[in-house]
Amino acid sequence: MADYKPLQFHVPEPTGRPGDEPDFTDVDIPSAGSAPRPDIDVDPNDIKDLARTMIRVMDKEGNAVGPWAEDIPEDVLMHGLKSMVRTRAFDERMMTLQRQGKTSFYMKCTGEEAIAIAFQQALSKGDMHFPTYRQQGILLAQDYPVVDMINQILSNAKDPLKGRQLPILYSVRDYGFFTVSGNLGTQFVQAVGWAMASAIKGDTKIAAAWIGDGSTAESDFHAALVNASVYKPPVVLNVVNNQWAISSFQGIAGGNSATFAERAHGYGIPSLRVDGNDYLAVYAVSRWAIERARRGHGPTLIEWVTYRVAPHSTSDDPSKYRPKEESSAWPLGDPILRLKNHMIKHGLWSEERHAQAETEFDEEVRAATKEAESHGTMGSGASPKEMFECVFKEMPPHLREQRQKMGV
Amino acid sequence: MPQMNMIEAIRDAMDVKMAEDDNVVVFGEDVGYFGGVFRCTHGLQEKYGANRVFDSPINESGIVGTAIGMAAYGLRPCVEIQFADYIYPAYDQIVSEAARMRYRSSAEFTSPLVVRTPCGGGIFGGQTHSQSPEALFTHISGVKTVIVSNPYDAKGMLISAIEDDDPVIFFEPKRLYNGPFDGHHDRPAKNWSAHPRGDVPEGHYTVPIGKADVVSEGSDVTILTYGTMVYVAETVKEETGIDAEIIDLRSLLPLDIDTIVASVKKTGRCMVLHEATLTSGFGAELAAQVQERCFYNLEVPVERVTGWDTPYPHAQEWDYFPGPARVGAALKEMMEAV
Ligand SMILES: Cc1ncc(C[n+]2csc(CCOP(=O)(O)OP(=O)(O)O)c2C)c(N)n1
Numbered sequence: 001m002a003d004y005k006p007l008q009f010h011v012p013e014p015t016g017r018p019g020d021e022p023d024f025t026d027v028d029i030p031s032a033g034s035a036p037r038p039d040i041d042v043d044p045n046d047i048k049d050l051a052r053t054m055i056r057v058m059d060k061e062g063n064a065v066g067p068w069a070e071d072i073p074e075d076v077l078m079h080g081l082k083s084m085v086r087t088r089a090f091d092e093r094m095m096t097l098q099r100q101g102k103t104s105f106y107m108k109c110t111g112e113e114a115i116a117i118a119f120q121q122a123l124s125k126g127d128m129h130f131p132t133y134r135q136q137g138i139l140l141a142q143d144y145p146v147v148d149m150i151n152q153i154l155s156n157a158k159d160p161l162k163g164r165q166l167p168i169l170y171s172v173r174d175y176g177f178f179t180v181s182g183n184l185g186t187q188f189v190q191a192v193g194w195a196m197a198s199a200i201k202g203d204t205k206i207a208a209a210w211i212g213d214g215s216t217a218e219s220d221f222h223a224a225l226v227n228a229s230v231y232k233p234p235v236v237l238n239v240v241n242n243q244w245a246i247s248s249f250q251g252i253a254g255g256n257s258a259t260f261a262e263r264a265h266g267y268g269i270p271s272l273r274v275d276g277n278d279y280l281a282v283y284a285v286s287r288w289a290i291e292r293a294r295r296g297h298g299p300t301l302i303e304w305v306t307y308r309v310a311p312h313s314t315s316d317d318p319s320k321y322r323p324k325e326e327s328s329a330w331p332l333g334d335p336i337l338r339l340k341n342h343m344i345k346h347g348l349w350s351e352e353r354h355a356q357a358e359t360e361f362d363e364e365v366r367a368a369t370k371e372a373e374s375h376g377t378m379g380s381g382a383s384p385k386e387m388f389e390c391v392f393k394e395m396p397p398h399l400r401e402q403r404q405k406m407g408v
Numbered sequence: 409m410p411q412m413n414m415i416e417a418i419r420d421a422m423d424v425k426m427a428e429d430d431n432v433v434v435f436g437e438d439v440g441y442f443g444g445v446f447r448c449t450h451g452l453q454e455k456y457g458a459n460r461v462f463d464s465p466i467n468e469s470g471i472v473g474t475a476i477g478m479a480a481y482g483l484r485p486c487v488e489i490q491f492a493d494y495i496y497p498a499y500d501q502i503v504s505e506a507a508r509m510r511y512r513s514s515a516e517f518t519s520p521l522v523v524r525t526p527c528g529g530g531i532f533g534g535q536t537h538s539q540s541p542e543a544l545f546t547h548i549s550g551v552k553t554v555i556v557s558n559p560y561d562a563k564g565m566l567i568s569a570i571e572d573d574d575p576v577i578f579f580e581p582k583r584l585y586n587g588p589f590d591g592h593h594d595r596p597a598k599n600w601s602a603h604p605r606g607d608v609p610e611g612h613y614t615v616p617i618g619k620a621d622v623v624s625e626g627s628d629v630t631i632l633t634y635g636t637m638v639y640v641a642e643t644v645k646e647e648t649g650i651d652a653e654i655i656d657l658r659s660l661l662p663l664d665i666d667t668i669v670a671s672v673k674k675t676g677r678c679m680v681l682h683e684a685t686l687t688s689g690f691g692a693e694l695a696a697q698v699q700e701r702c703f704y705n706l707e708v709p710v711e712r713v714t715g716w717d718t719p720y721p722h723a724q725e726w727d728y729f730p731g732p733a734r735v736g737a738a739l740k741e742m743m744e745a746v
């Protein structure tokens with residue numbers, strides 16, 4: 001007994017705080033093309049290494065290399081790049097709107113655009129995303145009308161959600177976009193249930209679950225994995241590891257003890273860890289996992305490694321908790337620049353066209369903003385009457401009475 | 409006396425207790441290095457170290473569950489749930505575990521812990537940053553439920569809560585963090601420096617859990633309220649000239665029924681005012697207890713003014729919020745009825 005030293009309590013710390021130099025020496029980056037590409041019906045036990053490495057396709061020179069390099073059609077690449085540029089233009093504009101007091105809240109996905117967009121491009125009509133608040137790219141990649149997104153953000157008279165829901169928590173069923181909850185993690189397990197239903201009904205639809213690194217701590221994440229493990233439904237379990245959860249670095253979610261991808265191993269679910277800023281890798285791995293699901297081989301977990309360049313939300317100030325230059329030091333670079341370089345190298349794109357696209361999308365979003373603003377901003381235009389609708393299918397007497405009392 | 413806003417007062421309470429008692433530990437989402445999204449724990453990690461003030465993984469059930477384990481060991485955890493809207497994953501740990509620990513073990517094990525959580529609307533936070541779930545806790549046997557309305561009470565009651573040997577759910581109306589809010593959202597915001605309850609003594613003092621505060625005496629009608637609504641009631645009193653006695657309950661469970669009964673017997677009228685939804689809200693309990701004890705003193709039925717029975721809407725926030733217009737109209741009606 002006497003030789004036991006007092007126990008010590010362990011609290012993980014990030015490699016840098018404000019005032020420190022950014023330090024990403026812990027982030028191991030294998031060379032592009034080094035990870036093997038298994039068949040979609042692979043035994044999960046045979047690909048455990050893929051949860052520890054990082055699948056990358058684009059090398060430093062912008063070449064697509066290795067077994068995950070696909071012959072991606074030119075129009076897909078073009079649409080992918082444009083959607084990323086458009087998403088960034090959209091985020092910038094919405095941030096401005098919030099600063100002008102025209103909306104209460106906004107969240108950008110800067111630096112993470114490739115993930116939602118390339119994944120969406122690999123999906124089919126009828127499939128369903130269960131997105132978080134940071135997958136606006138899913139809608140933008142499908143050319144969902146930007147003005148409707150802004151109407152929702154402004155909670156105005158044309159808001160498809162009638163002013164009831166917080167800005168950016170869209171719901172667009174026709175575009176495979178499940179209503180976003182503000183409560184973290186809840187939808188990860190719902191996606192599994194949706195996929196189970198597709199299997200129960202004998203359909204060929206699949207579900208895409210989305211969650212952030214921080215939110216993998218929620219019990220619903222683990223409930224999703226156990227149900228996916230038991231019933232093997234057609235679901236892709238996406239973990240977007242952008243290194244931060246508001247002020248908590250990924251170590252507080254357990255990321256220093258094992259990769260997020262490795263968590264799937266305890267459940268016997270195949271798992272891949274991917275460079276999320278490499279559009280080519282995102283597209284190829286998404287196609288692999290989606291095909292695997294649709295062919296009846298069950299769930300796949302994917303950890304997309306990326307970085308949250310922007311503040312968590314318009315209410316956040318990252319200079320209070322992380323080194324100032326951290327986002328520019330992020331070793332996986334900017335997904336837009338990387339795809340742009342790849343496409344220029346292959347004669348599909350040019351600096352001029354890129355600059356032109358930036359201007360074009362900025363103008364598109366400005367025009368849409370103007371139109372949306374004509375229907376009201378910051379909740380003006382939303383009807384008080386709508387507050388009482390949609391609580392139930394049929395309004396029960398007590399709500400009817402309350403609505404009358406309010407005089408609407 | 410130092411001036412504090414409610415954030416500073418809450419932080420000071422934890423600071424005082426952490427300095428006095430090294431069994432007090434503080435944790436929750438973003439509370440460590442950053443000091444909490446509302447800054448309530450700012451500076452505490454630097455002062456007391458990461459062993460006693462730390463970030464938790466994003467798992468509310470885990471936050472309360474680990475706090476229960478620590479409390480059983482002998483620590484006094486004071487944990488934060490970032491928004492009351494996110495307390496539901498922890499509900500099972502609170503209801504089935506913390507609340508019953510003493511009872512089921514005949515006091516062999518207890519749960520002396522505090523769950524602090526910002527509640528209420530008024531910040532355009534939509535349905536996931538606005539809720540007032542206090543009635544879900546008063547309905548549970550074995551937890552105490554507190555809602556503070558000013559910096560002085562916040563500090564004194566948080567110290568009481570940390571010292572309490574039973575679990576306490578400690579609600580902090582976020583709209584009051586920086587100043588009293590009278591419900592006139594279109595007028596300039598006030599801060600605590602001009603308010604007498606922004607004067608907060610240094611060091612240790614307590615405000616007991618279980619004692620209501622008569623914040624404004626009157627003879628026409630009793631308004632039973634708490635949290636943000638205290639200031640709406642005060643404004644309505646001023647605007648309507650109705651001589652209301654306003655009682656800030658502060659502690660919903662245990663409830664200071666004696667103060668309530670004495671007031672209603674005096675005024676003969678009782679309004680219950682809260683921001684939470686009407687049906688099965690804490691107002692229902694208050695109305696029941698008032699009519700049980702004061703039935704023959706009541707000149708008009710007990711009136712409840714509350715948030716509507718809908719989820720908290722984003723754009724229609726001020727239609728939902730029981731502001732001065734609604735409260736004033738209801739009060740006038742009560743006065744004109746007899
Ligand atoms: C159940 C629940 N707890 C806490 C919050 C508050 N919250 C909102 S976002 C967030 C951080 C999430 O981080 P992560 O999952 O990594 O996603 P990211 O924001 O980085 O995309 C927190 C704690 C919440 N919305 N829901």
Ligand SMILES: [Mg+2]
Pocket residue numbers: 212213214240241242243244245246308
């Ligand atoms: Mg994150």
